[in-house]
Amino acid sequence: MKTDVFISGGGIGGLTLALKLVQRGVDVVLAERLSKKPPTYKGELLQPKSMQIFDSIGIYEEICERSNEIKVLDMLELSSTLKVQDQSFMDYSVLPGKYDAAYMVHHEELKSIILEAALMFTNFHYFNGTACKSLSENKAVLQKGKETFEVEARFFFGAEGRASVTRKSMGIEVKQTTYNHHFLTVSFPRAENFKDGKIISTYNRFLGLFPLPDNMVRSVYLIPEGDYKELKEKPISHFHKLYTDLAPAVDGYVQQLTDWKKIQLMIPIMYHAPSYVKTNKAIIGDAAHAVHPMAGEGMNMAIQDADILGELVADMKETGKLDPSNLKWYEKVRYKRADHVIQLSHLAALAYSFPFKPVSYLRKRTFERMEEDPILHFKQMLNVSGLGMWKENVRDRFIQGGIMPIRIRDLPPSTKELKYFTREDDYPWKVEGLL
Ligand SMILES: Cc1cc2nc3c(=O)[nH]c(=O)nc-3n(C[C@H](O)[C@H](O)[C@H](O)COP(=O)(O)OP(=O)(O)OC[C@H]3O[C@@H](n4cnc5c(N)ncnc54)[C@H](O)[C@@H]3O)c2cc1C
Structure with a gap:
């Protein structure tokens, strides 16, 4: 069998890449190892840039219809007696334009x-x-059951997730960073009016609640590394209490989970492959980078990789400029953006990694000031959204640390929009003569 592009792995990254390419007339063979939906949880939070990409390939409306829109993430810091000490917000509506919300969608439904x-x-x-x-x-x-067959292609793209055959065949090795904590994760029913995301923490506990459609909510609860086995031996009512202590809103709902079997262990890791491209091969998504799940970015990075690589290869085919050296444009655009998001997620993870009161105090103060200073708030949401990248500077750090006063005046929408990636930033090879 012969094709233009062979994609290994039909997760969100591989499928988005395939859709972009076939829409532009590129012939694609995609192999997916699994034959049915896996029962495990994966990424469900779609950031604004992913929604912009889905809009450009015609599936935005359908995704909106089948997801729960999240405008605000409510961040609650509780005292050791579980009283609300501080409340701040991460508000997507500070982002001007159409893509001013995140969306929670069931992973397999999106696929x-x-x-x-x-x-x-x-x-x-x-x-x-x-x-x-x-x-x-x-x-x-390729292998299907006992049968083995071959596919000839001009380009080979690896989207197999963490254990990537393509990455291995390219001779690329990754060095993993692990964390001192793991997460329990599970979805369960929620009240109909519970629609915004919530992050609830004390100095030594963390619970994230992200409402899904169909009156369900996805939860992540931080546990020290190695505690899972011991926890699972306790009655399920112990798990219910961990949740209801921090979030009375889930009382009466979380109890509908009656078995530890539904509760999955999520082990965060971080790595960034030293390169994404070699000759006629490239890797995308988790094959290229793994990110701590704290900022909900992993799936979005896979979608954003697929967008850039898909547009590039479709342009290469359209213009007949099929030299594999042109794949370098994909790495040029994506590498530094991915690196920035990996660092942001890592910092967010560190903010919740140390169960000490001074760390909780610093975190509370940083979030408070981020919410009060409109420019810091916009920067944070811009970086999380994927719509642009605006790194924090020394002044921002001083404001966060309380050394300098907060800024009162917000930026006008037109100035904010100047910080968004333009078409030229996303697809720089489109400039005449560069491909
Ligand atoms: C429990 C959990 C929760 C998460 N929560 C979030 C979140 O809230 N937000 C977020 O953005 N991200 C989250 N992530 C991360 C996110 O799910 C991943 O970053 C994202 O799924 C990566 O997409 P991908 O297409 O690169 O890889 P994957 O989703 O891993 O897809 C890879 C596909 O390749 C297939 N495959 C593997 N090997 C082969 C092979 N040899 N041949 C053919 N097919 C193969 C696999 O079966 C799979 O279908 C979470 C991850 C986990 C595990």
């Missing part, structure tokens, strides 16, 4: 929206239950 859109194209060849076993310069060896 099926993208897959169904791609399957409308006859130049899309989808093989599920089919694992990519190895790659050479111009062939992928």
Whole structure:
């Protein structure tokens, strides 16, 4: 079998890449190892940049209809007696324009929206239950059951997640950073009017609640590394109490979980591959980088990688400039953006990693000032959204630390929009003569 592009892995990254390419007439073969939906949880929070990308490929409305819009993340810091000490907000509406909210969507549902859109194209060849076993310069060896077959392609893209066959065949190694904590994660029913996200913490506890559609809520609860086994031996009522202590709003709902079996352990790790491209191969998403889940960015990074690589390869095909050295543009655009998000997520993780009162005090103060200073607030939301990148400077740090006063005046929307990535920032090779 021959094709233009072979994609290994049909997660969110691989499917988004496939959809972008087939819409532009590129012939794509995609192999996905699994034959049915996995029962495990994965990313469900879509940031504004991902929504902008989905808008550009025609699936924005459907995703909006099947998700819960989140405008505000409510951050509550509780005292050791569980009284609210401080409340601040991360408000997406400080972002001017159409993409001023995040969306919670069931991971497998999002995958099926993208897959169904791609399957409308006859130049899309989808093989599920089919694992990519190895790659050479111009062939992928695939296995479906006992049968083995080969696909010849001009380009090979690895979207297999953390254990990437493509990354291995490119000889790229990653160095993992681990954390001193893990998370319990599970979804359960919620009250109909519980619509905004909530992050509730004490000096030594953390609970994140992210409302999904269908009156469900996804939760993440931080536990010290190694505590999972011991916890699971306790009655499930112990788990309920961990939640209801911090969030009375889930009382009467979390109790609908009656078995530890539904509760998944999530182990955060961080790595960034030293490069994404080698000859006619490239890696995207978790194959290229893993990010601490605190800022809800992993799935979004996969979507953003797919957007840039997909646009580039479609342009290469359209202009006949198929030299693999052009793939460098993908890495040029994405590497520094991904690095910034990885660092942001790592910092957010550190803010909740140390169970000491002075750390909790500093965190509370930083969030308070971030909310009060409109420029800091905008920077934070811009960086999280993926719509642009505006690093914090020394003045910002001084304001956060209380050394300098907060700024009162907000920026006008037109100035804020200047900080958004432009079409030229996203797709710089489109400038005449660069490809
Ligand atoms: C429990 C959990 C919670 C998370 N929560 C969030 C969140 O709230 N927000 C967020 O943004 N991110 C979150 N993430 C991270 C997010 O899910 C990932 O970053 C995202 O799914 C990466 O997408 P991907 O397409 O790169 O890889 P994956 O989603 O891992 O998809 C890879 C696909 O490749 C397939 N595959 C693997 N090997 C092969 C092979 N050899 N041949 C063929 N197919 C293969 C796999 O079966 C899989 O379908 C979470 C992750 C986990 C595990």
